[in-house]
Amino acid sequence: MIHFEDVSVTYDGAAEPTVSHVDFEVPEGELVLLAGPSGVGKSTVLGAVGGLVPHFTGGTLSGRVTVAGRDTRTHKPRELADVVGTVGQDPLSHFVTDTVEDELAYGMESLGLAPDVMRRRVEETLDLLGLAALRSRPIATLSGGQQQRVAIGSVLTPHPDVLVLDEPTSALDPAAAEEVLAVLQRLVHDLGTTVLMAEHRLERVIQYADQVVLLPAPGAAPVLGAPADVMAVSPVYPPVVGLGRLADWSPLPLTIRDARRRAAPLRERLSTREIPDHTPPSAAQLPAPPALRPAPARWWRRNSQTTSPTTPTPTPYAAEVRSLAVRRGGVQALRHVGLTVSPGETVALMGRNGAGKSTLLSALVGLVEPSAGSVRAGDAVPHRTAPRDLVRRVGLVPQEPRDLLYADTVAAECVAADRDADAPSGTCRALLTELLPGVTDDTHPRDLSEGQRLTLALSVVLTAHPPLLLLDEPTRGLDYAAKSRLTGILRGLAAEGHAIVLATHDVELAAELAHRVVLLAEGEVIADGPAADVVVTSPSYAPQVAKILSPLKWLTVTQVREALT
Amino acid sequence: MGAGGTLHAPASAPTRHSRPAPTHPGAWWLWALSLGTAATRTTNPLLLALLITVSAYVVITRRPHAPWSRSYGAFVKLALAVLLIRLLFTTILGSPIPGTHTLLTLPEVPLPHWAQGIRLGGPVTAEGLAFALYDAMKLATLLICVGAANALANPARLLKSLPGALYEMGVAVVVALTFAPNLIADVQRLRAARRLRGRPDRGVRGLLQVGLPVLEGALERSVALAAAMDARGYGRTARVPAPVRRTTAALTLGGLLGICAGTYGLLTAAGGTYGIPVLVAGVAAALGGLWLGGRRTVRTRYRPDRWDARAWLVTASGVAVAALLFLAAARDPAALHPGVVPLTAPTLPLWPAAAVLLGLLPAFVTSAPENTMGTPVKEPS
Secondary structure (H helix, E strand, O other): OEEEEEEEEEOOOOOOOOEEEEEEEEOOOOEEEEEOOOOOOHHHHHHHHHOHHHHOOOOEEEEEEEEOOEEOOOOOHHHOOOOEEEEOOOHHHHOOOOEHHHHHHHHHHHHOOOHHHHHHHHHHHHHHOOOHHHOOOEHHHOOHHHHHHHHHHHHHOOOOOEEEEEOOOOOOOHHHHHHHHHHHHHHHHHHOOEEEEEOOOHHHHHHHOOEEEEOOOOOOOOEEEOHHHHHHHOOOOOHHHHHHHHOOOOOOOOOHHHHHHHOHHHHHHHHOOOOOOOOOOOOOOOOOOOOOOOOOOOOOOOOHHHHOOOOOOOOOOOEEEEEEEEEEOOEEEEEEEEEEEOOOOEEEEEOOOOOOHHHHHHHHOOOOOOOEEEEEEOOEOHHHOOHHHHOOOEEEEOOOHHHHOOOOOHHHHHHHHHHHHOOOOOHHHHHHHHHOOOOOOOOOHHHOOHHHHHHHHHHHHHOOOOOEEEEEOOOOOOOHHHHHHHHHHHHHHHHHOOEEEEEOOOHHHHHHHOOEEEEEEOOEEEEEEEHHHHHHOOOOOOOHHHHHHOOOOOOOHHHHHHHHO | OHHHHHHHHHHHOOOOOOOOOOOOHHHHHHHHHHHHHHHHOOOOHHHHHHHHHHHHHHHHHHOOOOHHHHHHHHHHHHHHHHHHHHHHHHHHHOOOOOOOOEEEEEEEEOOOHHHOOOOEEEEEEHHHHHHHHHHHHHHHHHHHHHHHHHHHOOHHHHHHOOOHHHHHHHHHHHHHHHHHHHHHHHHHHHHHHHHHOOOOOOHHHHHHHHHHHHHHHHHHHHHHHHHHHHHOOOOOEOOOOHHHHHHHHHHHHHHHHHHHHHHHHHHOOHHHOOHHHHHHHHHHHHHHHHHHHHHHEOOOOOOOOOOOHHHHHHHHHHHHHHHHHHHHHHHOHHHHOOOOOOOOOOOOOHHHHHHHHHHHHHHHHOOOOOOOOOOOOOOOO
């Protein structure tokens, strides 16, 4: 169905080809997964299928890509629209209209299908993707998982032979990801659609793949094969494969079910060992942040207590939230939330998209004002503290790290960060060099990879040395290598005494890092306890290792490796 | 108004898959603009207040639960601002209306002789204020009527009713319309991010510094959207024989030239004879060009809005209000323009008021909006 014949792509101004000598074939009706570390050109390969590379992006494509017999050299993306449906990384930038039903019809309208055909297909697609109840909803009001399903539906209605998806589940919570994957499974099995997708979170998708195309390194030729064979040699692999490699299972299991069948002896061996301890170490106390200056007077604010943002009693907690309620745009985003974080402790906030995780983090940095209850970050009340003082108490790395970066070189960014934080000059640059060796001063932040950009933003935030560090969805778009580097950095920070709160969908990251997991649902805390206790019992939030080794409370491959050696 | 009885059908028949046919957006716009036109015919504050009430009632009962409907509030605020600014100016700069009821006297600022026409401060008369209030209310009503149209009809759906040849232009406008809210959200997010860097998140400087990143973001999103649209078949064209293509070009260009020449003719004194025929011919040629140009697009339309009996009724009610007020303004101008010198209490003229009430008709003949956002929708798993 899709043929790549010795394809190399060189973008304008690039010295070397982004991908070279890509040569593979995707047979009809298969789900093929494109895997590899970040920066190996997965998105380029996906774009080449729909003709967006090079017709839209520019650059030179040598070799030949054919889809359903059409050569992308002679067919523009719009002329391939009836055979290829492409959904990019961000579904929001994919939508042309504003309601679900119109969005589903848009592609068919462009192709000029007859009105009765369009009507029938819209109804069919609404049912297929479980969107019937949302048909007249404005797209902006949908949740992330629903938007992703609408985006897939919108390219399905013209009945394409090939579906191309770039990171379809990365931004989704585990339940919503399963929802999307179930739909893809159904398309492949019932309708014979050919699916080619790239995804960093292999643990979510590997069991659905018929074949894996692995791009092992930038410029390296792809490896194509059955998932188990490719995973045996791949530099990126999910925890289930990691455990399989560790235990020398052959062939490698890809699903929890297969692994559990093999795992009986391993479980027996491990049942006598002690799980490596994950409780917070007695943290070294960080130097106390300088005293608060009074917040700038805002005469139009009626609250008169602005003048005394500090309370005399010092608190043992780095963050303390008491019966917090927040209303945002007429929606009760949080209700009666209580949370305390001690220095040196790492807490993972988990829950569905829209459960209130980001709102809670925003409240801790004073971006939103509580409508009831109290928030304290160290000795400060965040929303009543001047930003200059607050950065030395609490730092947040937002979901999009780029939001924090304004300057056009890394060096300028670091200088600005030192100035913002009143830190001795060179502090930020030293931090960055420590966390991310090999980034030159004159690099533009936009040219960094996702992981590098995250680290830069983290260095900027850490320049002020805040005892409380918050990260919102830090692993979005990171490959396993970048993720393990981040894990190392955050562990080090926690050992130094920083309290860390991370909001994440990534159960594997939470299992690696968190001492405590807090589950949120509809703005309320529904579980709060040691990571092992909370996640092991939850079907959606249990990491793969926990699922394989339950009822034992092992969470990560690293733990198992440590125990066995 | 007796048609209200048919309204209960959607409530009693719980078919999820039939959306009650929304009224044609064009009808809502015509209705709202007619009410606005009616407002220009009168300065009677009671009549204007009645017009505002009528449009507000229809908006409250009939606006769909969608993001764009929230613009009504913004328009009301704008109208209030217009009112206040007008009153403030009258207070400070004085009013040309001669008045005897001086409410208060502001200290007058002596201005140099070259600014003789302008007065700063001085006596504020009740007559001047009343005149300014009436005048500003007219403008405020007009604004609120436009807001009503925005709230009741999705502007994007209105653009969908454009002829085929103008479709691509329509899409551009729709995309621009959806980008404005995104841009505002970006500015808010980036200003919040400034706070994370320890810089003040308020003030003009903060706004300026996020300008560049916001524009960068908007540009990136536009490129992503353009790619997505292209991949979904936007801009596919049918093969049109060369003669048809040439005729289209000739008709469109000729038509535009004709319109220019005709307008010129109408506006100059000498061209009174050829102006109208040339203009008409130009318009006809341009329309022909548009119609022929439509043959190039292969697009079809999914569930186009139908111009049904309801749309006619909605339009008719608006047009009736406008027409009756025009009539009233011609027959009884005194009632529609209450005097300010001497100051008299305005009275509500009976039959123009009854005419304004005709504008309520849409609240009874159109279907109630679906509740698409209020109730939390259960996630199908």
